[in-house]
Structure formats: C-alpha cells, structure tokens
Amino acid sequence: MITAGLDVGNKFVKVVILKDGEVAARGHSYSGFDQKKAAEDALSQALIIAGLIREDISYISATGAGKAEVTFANGTVTEVGAAARGVIRIFPEVRIVVDVGAEESRVLKIDEKGKVIDFAISDKCAAGTGSFLEAMSRTLEIPLEEMGPLSLEAAKSLPMNAQCAVFAESEVISLIHMNTSKPEIARSIHDAMASRISSMVRRVGLQKEMGMIGGVAKNPGFVRALERDLEVTILLPESHPDFVSALGAAIAAAEKIS
Amino acid sequence: MNTEVLEIFRQAVEDPGKEVREWKEKKGGKVVGFLLTDVPEELIHAAGFFPFGICGGTVRMDQVEAHLQFWSCSYVRNSLALALDGKLDFLDGLVIPHTCDTTRMLMGIWKHVRPLPFMDSFRLPRQVGRPSAKQYVVGELRRIKDRLDDFRGTEITDEELSQSFKLYNSNRNLLRKLFNLHEQNPASISNKDLYTVVKASMVIEREKLNMLLSELVSVLAENAGTPNDKTKIFISGTFLEPLDLLNYIDESGGAIVGDDLKNGFRYIESDVAEAGDPLEALAERQLKRIPSASYDIPENLRRHFLVKTAQQKGVQGVILLHVKYCEPENYDYYDNIQALEKAGIPALRIETEFGDTSLGQLSTRVQAFMEMVGGE
Numbered sequence: 001m002i003t004a005g006l007d008v009g010n011k012f013v014k015v016v017i018l019k020d021g022e023v024a025a026r027g028h029s030y031s032g033f034d035q036k037k038a039a040e041d042a043l044s045q046a047l048i049i050a051g052l053i054r055e056d057i058s059y060i061s062a063t064g065a066g067k068a069e070v071t072f073a074n075g076t077v078t079e080v081g082a083a084a085r086g087v088i089r090i091f092p093e094v095r096i097v098v099d100v101g102a103e104e105s106r107v108l109k110i111d112e113k114g115k116v117i118d119f120a121i122s123d124k125c126a127a128g129t130g131s132f133l134e135a136m137s138r139t140l141e142i143p144l145e146e147m148g149p150l151s152l153e154a155a156k157s158l159p160m161n162a163q164c165a166v167f168a169e170s171e172v173i174s175l176i177h178m179n180t181s182k183p184e185i186a187r188s189i190h191d192a193m194a195s196r197i198s199s200m201v202r203r204v205g206l207q208k209e210m211g212m213i214g215g216v217a218k219n220p221g222f223v224r225a226l227e228r229d230l231e232v233t234i235l236l237p238e239s240h241p242d243f244v245s246a247l248g249a250a251i252a253a254a255e256k257i258s
Numbered sequence: 259m260n261t262e263v264l265e266i267f268r269q270a271v272e273d274p275g276k277e278v279r280e281w282k283e284k285k286g287g288k289v290v291g292f293l294l295t296d297v298p299e300e301l302i303h304a305a306g307f308f309p310f311g312i313c314g315g316t317v318r319m320d321q322v323e324a325h326l327q328f329w330s331c332s333y334v335r336n337s338l339a340l341a342l343d344g345k346l347d348f349l350d351g352l353v354i355p356h357t358c359d360t361t362r363m364l365m366g367i368w369k370h371v372r373p374l375p376f377m378d379s380f381r382l383p384r385q386v387g388r389p390s391a392k393q394y395v396v397g398e399l400r401r402i403k404d405r406l407d408d409f410r411g412t413e414i415t416d417e418e419l420s421q422s423f424k425l426y427n428s429n430r431n432l433l434r435k436l437f438n439l440h441e442q443n444p445a446s447i448s449n450k451d452l453y454t455v456v457k458a459s460m461v462i463e464r465e466k467l468n469m470l471l472s473e474l475v476s477v478l479a480e481n482a483g484t485p486n487d488k489t490k491i492f493i494s495g496t497f498l499e500p501l502d503l504l505n506y507i508d509e510s511g512g513a514i515v516g517d518d519l520k521n522g523f524r525y526i527e528s529d530v531a532e533a534g535d536p537l538e539a540l541a542e543r544q545l546k547r548i549p550s551a552s553y554d555i556p557e558n559l560r561r562h563f564l565v566k567t568a569q570q571k572g573v574q575g576v577i578l579l580h581v582k583y584c585e586p587e588n589y590d591y592y593d594n595i596q597a598l599e600k601a602g603i604p605a606l607r608i609e610t611e612f613g614d615t616s617l618g619q620l621s622t623r624v625q626a627f628m629e630m631v632g633g634e
Contacts, residue, residue, distance in 0.1 A: 065618060065622070078622070078625045078626045078629050079622055079626065079627070079631050080622075080625075080626035080629065080630070104619070104622070114628065115630075116626065116630045117630070118604070118630070119621060119626055119627075119628070119630070121619070121623050123609070123619075
C-alpha cells in the first residue's frame with residue numbers, strides 16, 4: 001500500500017511517501033504564491049526519488065495552512081491531527097508536542113493512541129515562530145542556520161520585553177548599539193521566543209514526556225532555550241523534524257484505505 | 259437546504275441597510291437604531307418607528323481611529339465606523355444599551371460626531387439579582403418611553419404596546435421553532451443559515467419577518483427528520499461574528515445546540531408577558547435573560563448556566579467566542595473555563611473581530627477542536 005502526505009506550510013511544502021508503513025521518499029518545495037503548483041513539484045520530486053508514478057499512490061492526504069489549495073488530494077487532515085499521528089509513530093512515549101513552524105506554533109497534548117486531548121495555537125503574531133528568527137538573523141547579519149549554534153556560545157541572556165516581532169527588532173538594534181555580543185543577542189532572541197512557547201506549554205499542561213517537531217526543531221539554540229525555561233529534556237526526531245506532519249498526513253491517508 | 263425564503267434572509271445580511279431604506283422611502287417613517295441587543299425594541303416598534311439592529315459590516319476603519327483606539331471593543335469600533343462612513347445615514351435615532359464601559363462612553367462620541375434627533379442610553383443595572391433591580395429597570399423604561407412619546411409627539415398607547423408585544427413574541431416563537439428544528443434535525447438548516455436568520459431578523463420589518471419566518475419554518479418542518487448524530491457544540495460569548503466562522507463547524511460535522519450570544523438564542527429565548535403592566539413585563543424579560551458578561555452577580559450564574567445547559571443537551575465541546583477586546587467577557591473567562599474543566603467539558607477560546615477578519619488561523623483551531631471533541 002502506497003500513500004502520500006502533503007504538508008502545505010506557510011513557507012515550505014513537505015511531502016512524505018509511505019510504502020507499507022515505511023517512508024519511501026521525501027520531497028519539498030517553497031510554498032510561494034502558487035501553493036498547488038508547489039505541492040505538485042514536491043510530490044513529483046518525491047515520486048522520482050521513490051521510483052514511483054502518481055498512479056501508484058492509493059490515497060493522498062493534505063494538511064497545513066494551504067491544504068485546501070491541494071485540489072488533487074483525496075482528502076485533508078487537520079494540522080493538529082497530522083502532527084499527532086506523526087509524533088506517535090516516531091516517539092510513542094511523547095505526551096506533549098511542541099510544533100514550531102514558519103508562521104505558527106502549536107502545543108499538543110496527546111494520549112498513547114495519538115488522540116489529541118488538548119492543544120494551544122499561537123495568536124496572529126510571528127514572535128514565537130520561525131519567521132521571527134529569520135528576521136532576527138537578517139538584523140544580526142548571520143545565516144539563519146548559524147543562529148542556534150551561535151547562541152549556545154553565550155554565557156548570559158538579556159531580557160527582551162517586546163511581545164511583537166516588529167518591536168523586538170528595535171530592541172535587538174538597541175542591543176547592537178550597546179555593543180552586546182552577537183552570541184548574547186542570539187541567545188536573548190531564542191530565550192524570548194522560548195518564553196512564548198513555554199506559556200503555551202503551561203496552558204496545555206507541562207509533562208516530562210515532551211517532543212518537538214517543525215522546522216524550528218532543527219535549531220539547537222531554540223531547543224536548549226526551551227529546555228532551560230521548562231526544565232525538561234526535549235525529545236527530537238533523529239532527522240527531518242519538519243517532515244513529521246507530512247508523515248502524519250501519509251499515515252492518515254493509509255488509515256483511509258485500510 | 260436552499261429555499262427561496264432563506265435567500266431573502268441571506269440578502270438582508272449581505273446588505274443590512276437595503277430593507278430599511280426601502281421602508282423609509284415607502285412609508286416615510288422614522289428609523290431608530292440600536293446596539294445589540296439588550297434594548298426594549300418593543301417600545302421603539304410600538305411608537306411606529308423601525309427598530310434597526312446595528313449588526314456590523316465591512317467598512318473602512320481609518321476614520322474611527324480618531325475616536326476609539328484599536329484595543330477598544332471591535333463591535334463598538336465597527337458600529338461607529340459604519341456611522342462615520344455614512345452607512346447608517348437612514349437613522350433618525352439611536353438607543354445604546356449600557357452594558358459595559360465602552361457602550362457607556364460611545365454615546366458621548368456618537369452625539370459629537372453624528373448627532374441624531376433621538377439619542378438615548380438604556381442604562382442597565384449590573385446587579386440584576388437584587389430586588390431593587392426591577393423597580394430600577396421599570397423606571398428606566400418609563401424614562402425612555404416618555405422620550406419616545408416626545409419624539410413622536412403623541413403618547414404610545416397600551417394598545418400599541420400590546421400589538422408590538424404580540425408581534426415580537428410571535429417572531430421569537432418562530433425563531434425558537436427554527437432553533438428547535440436545527441437541534442433535532444441539523445440537516446434541515448445549517449449552523450450558518452440559522453444564525454443568518456437571527457441576524458436578518460434585526461434588520462427586516464417585523465410584520466414581514468413574521469410571514470417570512472412562518473414560511474421558512476413550515477418549509478423546513480416538511481422535510482423528514484434525521485436524528486442529530488453531529489458533534490454537539492455550544493457557543494458562549496458576547497457576539498457571534500463573523501458568521502463565516504460557522505462554515506468550519508458545518509464542514510466539520512458540528513451542530514450548535516445552544517448559545518448565550520446577544521445575536522443568538524439569547525436574543526429570542528424568552529417572551530414579554532402580554533398581560534399585566536407592560537413596562538413591568540418588559541423589565542421582567544430583561545432581567546431574566548440568559549446570563550451575560552454584562553451582568554455582575556456575586557454568584558456568577560453564567561458558569562452554572564453553561565455547565566447545566568451543556569450537560570442537559572449532551573454538548574461535546576464549548577467554543578468560547580471572544581470578540582476583541584471585550585473586557586466583561588474576558589473577566590468572565592476564568593470562572594467559565596474553571597467550571598467547564600471541573601465538569602469535564604472541553605472548551606476552546608477563540609478571538610474574533612467585526613469587519614474583515616482573516617479566518618485562516620481560526621480555521622486551524624476550530625477544525626482541530628472539532629476533531630478533538632468529535633472523535634474519529
């Protein structure tokens with residue numbers, strides 16, 4: 001049985017092709033303006049890697065902010081439902097899932113079957129998301145992927161009060177003018193962002209068995225900041241944390257035809 | 259379900275000023291607007307005026323910024339914006355229920371920027387449970403009636419009041435039938451259409467409304483009922499806005515079986531007694547309405563009402579719908595969520611705004627919640 005899960009995010013489309021329960025291939029593309037085309041591109045890419053053709057796929061499930069755009073999908077699954085399915089597959093012991101994407105962050109509480117018991121989703125604001133980190137990396141003139149490792153070099157963090165990405169940027173500029181070192185600023189940024197996510201975790205209920213997925217899980221600086229704030233150890237997927245929801249969508253697709 | 263009569267209600271919501279403008283041109287009467295919905299509409303109607311519910315709409319917001327900050331109540335901002343933009347130019351009068359600090363202050367601003375021949379606040383008591391409350395409300399109703407008498411030039415008669423009570427009770431009775439039909443057989447009318455009808459009922463001439471509602475109820479009742487196997491949802495909040503939010507509940511297989519909204523079931527839940535002193539009857543109805551955030555009784559009856567209703571109706575999830583930035587609603591949140599949690603009833607809090615809201619993020623939440631409480 002072959003199914004595909006498409007996670008049409010605000011920034012990237014992620015595709016997972018699942019063959020008899022195993023990941024056969026992944027594909028990804030920029031979401032851009034034409035999300036349907038982006039989804040098609042990502043799917044074609046994954047098909048080539050898997051050595052399959054479109055007709056081999058029995059069911060396609062779409063999730064993510066742009067899921068409705070993927071008109072060629074057979075069905076959709078909610079973002080929360082896809083994340084829960086993906087997480088329970090890779091770490092069955094996890095009960096609290098932190099999912100930080102480009103424009104939205106979510107915290108899920110799930111049971112041992114992967115059923116969502118409660119959740120929190122960030123408000124219309126970028127300050128606790130990947131886009132915020134991206135904007136800050138531009139201000140600091142550091143490539144995005146270096147932000148996390150750089151922040152780990154800092155010994156201390158400075159409080160940032162701004163709750164808004166736009167105001168936070170002017171705070172960062174003030175820190176630059178005060179000759180604060182780049183590692184310290186980077187750490188302050190990650191700490192400020194982590195505090196927004198931890199408040200969502202607390203709202204849902206903190207538990208030790210915590211995992212993180214989404215593109216920002218690739219940032220060790222952020223993961224460390226969140227661990228410090230919540231005093232827990234966060235489980236991370238061995239690879240591709242940004243593909244977990246696509247995996248979950250592919251699993252949801254398999255449920256549809258079994 | 260798509261009937262011609264339903265289309266009339268949808269169009270009334272699409273262009274709320276259309277009906278009233280035509281009425282005014284044809285009858286030459288006066289229109290008295292009101293903010294939702296703790297107002298004695300029957301008094302306005304008995305005076306022969308068209309009571310027009312200001313229900314929000316798409317409007318430019320730049321002019322209102324000069325008078326009300328962005329963190330003020332979105333409904334009040336939207337209403338004033340409609341007035342400033344000339345979208346309420348048919349109004350001859352305005353009654354604002356004094357339900358919170360913002361509605362209290364709005365009258366002063368409105369008088370300053372868009373003065374109308376008749377303007378008054380309906381000053382409601384907070385402590386609706388006190389014995390003195392009824393006496394106070396009767397006095398307030400008498401004051402408003404006297405002013406309406408003056409504005410019309412002749413006194414509103416008991417006969418006129420009695421006619422209006424009958425008509426409004428009939429309207430409400432028909433709307434309650436509609437809610438009941440929806441609850442028993444959600445396939446008969448969608449969530450969105452149901453609340454569209456409630457919204458339209460505030461902008462359609464009352465006599466005509468009765469005919470339209472009778473027709474709708476009889477058309478829908480003809481359809482054989484299928485049992486309600488949808489996910490039962492209760493909506494708690496001040497206003498239901500935007501109506502498009504209900505699409506997500508419809509699409510996720512949910513049926514709203516109760517609410518405490520000013521523009522929902524709370525609007526039509528109870529009638530005015532047709533016998534006895536008319537002003538006392540009006541006061542009685544106002545004080546016994548479904549508890550709202552505007553009431554401030556030490557025991558906070560609202561949370562008990564929420565839990566009791568949810569349990570009675572077998573509600574699977576409660577959506578706490580907060581219109582930005584309603585202070586009374588936000589203060590009630592803590593008590594409400596605690597009571598619901600204790601009763602084991604899942605709840606989701608979402609924030610919305612009047613006017614054009616981006617629904618993308620709301621859809622994520624509502625869909626996820628529906629999936630969570632509906633089970634797979």
